[in-house]
Amino acid sequence: xxxxISLISQEGALKSYFPDSDIxxxxxxxxxxxxxxxxxxxxxxxxxxxxxxxGDGAKVYVLSPKPLALAKGKARLPHVYNHQEQRLCxxxxxxxxxxxxxxxxxxxxxxxxxxxxxxxLWVGSGNWQGGGIEHDEDEAEG
Amino acid sequence: xLTQEQKTQFSELLEELxxxxxxxxxxxxxxxxxxxxxxxxLSKEGSLLAPYKPEILPQGSFMLGTMIKPVNETDDLxxxxxxxxxxxxxxxxxxxLKQKVGDQLKENGVYRxxxxxxxxxxxxxxxxxxxxxxxxxxxxxxxxGYRMILEKAFSAQELDExxxxxxxxxxxxxxxxxxxKLHLLWLxxxxxxxxxxxxxxxxxxxxxxxxxxxxxxPVPDYQRDKLPLQRVVQILKRHRDLMFKGDENKPISIIITxxxxxxxxxxxxxxxxxxxxxxxxxxxxxxxFDPATGKLIKWxxxxxxxxxxxxxxxxxxxxxxxxxxxxxxSVREDVRHALDQKDRGLxxxxxxxxxxxxxxxxxxxxSNYGEKQLELRESxxxxxxxxxxxxxxxxxxxxxxxxxxxxxxxx
Numbered sequence: 172x173x174x175x176i177s178l179i180s181q182e183g184a185l186k187s188y189f190p191d192s193d194i195x196x197x198x199x200x201x202x203x204x205x206x207x208x209x210x211x212x213x214x215x216x217x218x219x220x221x222x223x224x225x226g227d228g229a230k231v232y233v234l235s236p237k238p239l240a241l242a243k244g245k246a247r248l249p250h251v252y253n254h255q256e257q258r259l260c261x262x263x264x265x266x267x268x269x270x271x272x273x274x275x276x277x278x279x280x281x282x283x284x285x286x287x288x289x290x291x292l293w294v295g296s297g298n299w300q301g302g303g304i305e306h307d308e309d310e311a312e313g
Numbered sequence: 314x315l316t317q318e319q320k321t322q323f324s325e326l327l328e329e330l331x332x333x334x335x336x337x338x339x340x341x342x343x344x345x346x347x348x349x350x351x352x353x354x355l356s357k358e359g360s361l362l363a364p365y366k367p368e369i370l371p372q373g374s375f376m377l378g379t380m381i382k383p384v385n386e387t388d389d390l391x392x393x394x395x396x397x398x399x400x401x402x403x404x405x406x407x408x409x410l411k412q413k414v415g416d417q418l419k420e421n422g423v424y425r426x427x428x429x430x431x432x433x434x435x436x437x438x439x440x441x442x443x444x445x446x447x448x449x450x451x452x453x454x455x456x457x458g459y460r461m462i463l464e465k466a467f468s469a470q471e472l473d474e475x476x477x478x479x480x481x482x483x484x485x486x487x488x489x490x491x492x493x494k495l496h497l498l499w500l501x502x503x504x505x506x507x508x509x510x511x512x513x514x515x516x517x518x519x520x521x522x523x524x525x526x527x528x529x530x531p532v533p534d535y536q537r538d539k540l541p542l543q544r545v546v547q548i549l550k551r552h553r554d555l556m557f558k559g560d561e562n563k564p565i566s567i568i569i570t571x572x573x574x575x576x577x578x579x580x581x582x583x584x585x586x587x588x589x590x591x592x593x594x595x596x597x598x599x600x601x602f603d604p605a606t607g608k609l610i611k612w613x614x615x616x617x618x619x620x621x622x623x624x625x626x627x628x629x630x631x632x633x634x635x636x637x638x639x640x641x642x643s644v645r646e647d648v649r650h651a652l653d654q655k656d657r658g659l660x661x662x663x664x665x666x667x668x669x670x671x672x673x674x675x676x677x678x679x680s681n682y683g684e685k686q687l688e689l690r691e692s693x694x695x696x697x698x699x700x701x702x703x704x705x706x707x708x709x710x711x712x713x714x715x716x717x718x719x720x721x722x723x724x
Contacts, residue, residue, distance in 0.1 A: 188699040188709065208702030212318035215658035219702070240660070250719035263716035281697035281712040284704050285690065288659070289717075292683040295663030296676045300683025302691070303717025 175271040178202045178223070188276045200225045204275070205234065210287035219283050221275055229275065231283045233257040239290070242297040249299045250286065259286050263304060318703075319655050324582040326662065329678040330670060331544035331583065332537075334381045334551050336390065341535045344375070344446055348394055351438065351450065354421050355396060361413050365398035371533065372451070372504035377511050378536050379546040379570060384554050384671065389439070390446035395504060397453050397480065399460075407483035407499055408491045411436075414452040433485050434500075453480040454496040463505055472513045475506035475617045506617035514574040515542035517581060541586040542577045546570050548587060552644050552669050562630060564637040568613050568623050572597050575616070591644050603628070644669075690714070 178199045185194055185204050192206030204221040218234040230252075233239060239248060239257060247254040250261075261282040262268035269278055289301030315323065336344075352369035355362055373393030374380045383390060396414055405413070415436050418424045429437040435449040462477050481499040484490065493499060517540060539547075549569050557563030572594035580586040599612040601622075610628050615621035627634035647669040654661035659679065666675045689695045689706065696708030704712065 212322045250717040260718035263718045284702040291659035294660035305719040
C-alpha cells in the first residue's frame with residue numbers, strides 16, 4: 172500500500188478543484204469537505220460531504236437533497252451503506268480500490284459524482300446502470 | 314437558454330431515443346430477405362415477367378432510413394416496395410401489368426394466402442404474426458438504362474434532372490386503366506427522385522462514412538448511424554403515432570418527412586435539428602388558389618413534382634388539416650417542456666419525454682445512455698471537471714476504476 176497523503180495535501184487538492192467548497196481540517200487526523208456539485212449538464216445540483224477520520228476511513232454522503240427521490244417501486248437507494256444517512260458505497264472494500272494514499276479528488280469525489288449521474292438515471296428508469304456489486308452480508312470496510 | 318454542454322447532452326439523449334425507435338438490424342435483415350424472396354418469385358425463369366428483369370427496390374421510409382418500430386410490438390411494419398420492370402410487352406395495359414404481377418405472386422403457394430384484396434396501385438402481402446410486417450408492392454415500368462441513371466443520380470453531388478428518375482405506375486381509378494398500352498402515358502411517380510432529394514437535404518459533408526448510394530441498392534446495408542434529419546423524422550413520427558394511435562386522420566408520414574426536410578438547415582446535432590424543424594416546418598405549407606372551390610387551400614408541394622399536393626386530402630377532410638396543426642403545436646409544447654427540465658436532473662428530463670414518446674422507449678434510451686457512461690468509465694475515457702464535479706468525456710481528472718459496493722440493508 173502506498174504511503175498516506177497528508178491531509179494538508181488533500182486540502183490543497185480539494186481547494187484547487189473546488190475553490191468554493193467548505194473545507195475543515197484538524198491537523199493530520201480529520202478533514203471535512205462540503206461542496207455543491209452538478210454531475211452532468213442537465214443534472215440537478217447536490218451537496219456532497221466527505222469526512223475522513225484517521226482510523227475510521229473516508230465516508231461520502233449526499234447532504235441534500237434529503238431524502239433523495241427513489242425510483243418507482245423501490246424502497247431504498249442503490250449502492251449505499253446507509254439509506255437514511257445517504258452514505259454512498261463507492262468502492263469494493265475487499266479489493267482495496269481506495270486507500271489513504273489516493274487523492275480524494277482523483278477517486279472518491281469523481282466516483283460520487285458518477286454515482287449521482289447513475290442515480291438520476293436510476294430514478295427515471297428503475298435500472299442501475301453504474302455497475303458494482305450488491306451484497307447483504309457484512310464485509311470489512313476499507 | 315441551454316448551455317452548450319446541456320445542448321450536447323440533450324442531443325445525445327435524443328440520439329439514443331432515435332436508436333431505440335429504429336428497427337433493429339435483425340428486423341431489417343429479415344425484411345430485406347423477405348422482399349428479396351418476392352423478387353426471386355417475380356423474376357423466376359419461365360414467368361411472363363422474367364424477360365423484363367423485375368427488381369424489387371425499397372421506397373418510402375425503408376429507403377429514406379426513417380423507419381420506426383410500431384408503438385405496439387404486435388402491430389405491423391409497413392414496407393413500401395417498387396416492383397420495377399424494364400419495359401414491357403407492348404400489348405399490356407395497366408390492368409395487364411397489375412394482373413401479371415399479382416398472378417406471378419399467387420403462383421407461389423407461400424404468397425397466395427398472404428395476398429390482400431387488390432389495392433388501387435399496389436399488391437399487399439401480409440406476413441404471418443411472427444414476421445410482423447406487410448409489404449406494399451407497386452408494379453412499375455422504367456425504360457432501359459434506368460438503373461444507370463439512378464446510380465448516377467445517387468452518386469452525383471449535384472441534384473439535377475430528378476424528373477429522369479420518374480417511373481410509370483398503374484392506377485385502377487384511371488379511365489384508361491384497361492386500355493392504355495403506352496406506358497409513357499401512365500401515371501408518373503417518382504419515389505427515387507424523392508429519395509435523392511431527401512438525401513440532398515439530409516446529407517452533411519462531415520459524415521463521409523455514409524453513402525447515399527447504399528439506399529437504392531436492392532439490398533441496402535443496415536444504417537446504424539443516422540443523419541440528424543433522419544433521427545428528427547423518426548422522433549416526429551413516433552410522437553405522431555402516440556398522439557393519434559390508429560386515427561385514420563393522423564398526419565401522414567410523407568407530409569411530416571417533406572416539411573421536416575424542407576425546414577432542416579444542416580444542423581449537425583439532433584437537438585438543434587429538431588428545434589429548427591419544429592419551429593419552421595409550418596412555414597413550408599403553402600396556400601394556393603383552388604379553381605374548383607374558389608378558395609385558398611393548403612398545399613404541401615411534392616419536391617419532385619410541384620403539381621402534386623401531399624395535403625390534397627385536407628380539402629375533403631378538414632380534420633386532417635386540423636390534426637396536423639394540433640400535432641405540431643403539441644410537439645413544440647412537449648419539446649419546450651422537456652427542455653425546461655434542464656436544471657432539474659436527468660430523471661425529470663426522462664419523465665417529460667415518457668408521455669410524448671413512450672415510457673418503454675424512453676426508459677430503454679436512458680438505460681442505454683447509462684450503459685454507455687459505464688463503458689466510458691471502464692474504458693478509462695471518463696473524466697471529472699473541477700468546480701462543478703461534472704462527469705463526462707471531458708474534464709480535469711480521469712476517473713479511475715471502482716466497484717460501486719452496496720448493502721441491501723443498512724449497516
